[in-house]
Amino acid sequence: MQTNFIDTYVGEVLKFRKALNLTSISDAGIFKDRFIQPSLVMGQWMPESGRMLDIGSGMGVPGIPLLISKPLLTGVLVERRKKRAEFLRHIVRKLKLQAEVYDADICSLPSLHVDVCVARAVADERELLKMCSAHVNHGAVAVFPVPQKQDLVHVDGWKILDQHSIRIGASENNIQNIRCYQYRKSEHNAGGFT
Numbered sequence: 701m702q703t704n705f706i707d708t709y710v711g712e713v714l715k716f717r718k719a720l721n722l723t724s725i726s727d728a729g730i731f732k733d734r735f736i737q738p739s740l741v742m743g744q745w746m747p748e749s750g751r752m753l754d755i756g757s758g759m760g761v762p763g764i765p766l767l768i769s770k771p772l773l774t775g776v777l778v779e780r781r782k783k784r785a786e787f788l789r790h791i792v793r794k795l796k797l798q799a800e801v802y803d804a805d806i807c808s809l810p811s812l813h814v815d816v817c818v819a820r821a822v823a824d825e826r827e828l829l830k831m832c833s834a835h836v837n838h839g840a841v842a843v844f845p846v847p848q849k850q851d852l853v854h855v856d857g858w859k860i861l862d863q864h865s866i867r868i869g870a871s872e873n874n875i876q877n878i879r880c881y882q883y884r885k886s887e888h889n890a891g892g893f894t
Contacts, residue, residue, distance in 0.1 A: 705768045705795050706736060712791060713759050720783050722759040738876060739765035741866050742818060742843045745880040748772050750815030753835055755806050755828065756780075760788055762818050762845075767797045775799030776814055778806050806831050817842040829855040829881060842881045850877065857883050 710728050717723050725731045739762030746752070749772035754763030757777040767775045775792075777799055779785045785803035792799045802809060817832040817840065825846055832842050833855070842858065852860055858881040865875050 702768055708795060709764055709791060716787055720787055735761045736765050738845055738866060740769055742878055743769050745841060745843045745862060746816050751776055752816040752818060753812055753814040755819040755831055757788055758784055760791055762820050764791055767799060776812050777801045779803060780805045811835050813837055815840050819844055826853040826855055829858050833857055836883045838885045840883045844879055846877045846879055848875050848877050857885060859884060
C-alpha cells in the first residue's frame, strides 16, 4: 500500500511539474532516487506518531513521503507559495493523509506545537533550527538533509543526536548527511505549551 501511495504521489508531481514549476525531473525513477529515498531515510529518527512540521514544503518533499510511510503522524505542511500549497492540499486529499497545509511564511505563524521538524533546501541549518524553535514541543526532534561537508551548528535549545551519511541514487559520489537534533527548553524558558 505504501508503494502505491508513493507511486501516486510521484505521478502527481510529474503531472503538475511544469505547470507549477515543481521540478525539472521528468523520470519517476530519478525522482524517487533523488527525493523519495532520502526522505524515507529521515524517518528512522522520527516517532511513529505526533505532529510533523515540514518547513517550505514546496512539492511535498520530505513531508509527503514521510506521512505516507508513517500514517500515524499528522503533517503540518507550510509553503508560502499559494499554488504549491494548493498542490499540497490536492495531494493530502487524494492520498487521504492526516495533514494541515498553510500557505504562509513560517515566521508569521503562531506556534504550531509540533513533535518533529523537517525541511529540505529552505535555509541554512542554523536558520532552520531557529525557525523550528518557535513551533516545537519540549523533546521535539529536527531532522534535516545537509551537504556532506557542512559543519555542525549550535543553536540555543538544540542538541545534536545523530548524523548519518547516505548515498543518493546510483552514483557513489552523491553522498548526503542526515542530521537529527533534539530540542530541550532551558529552565528560564520553560513555560507555555509542553
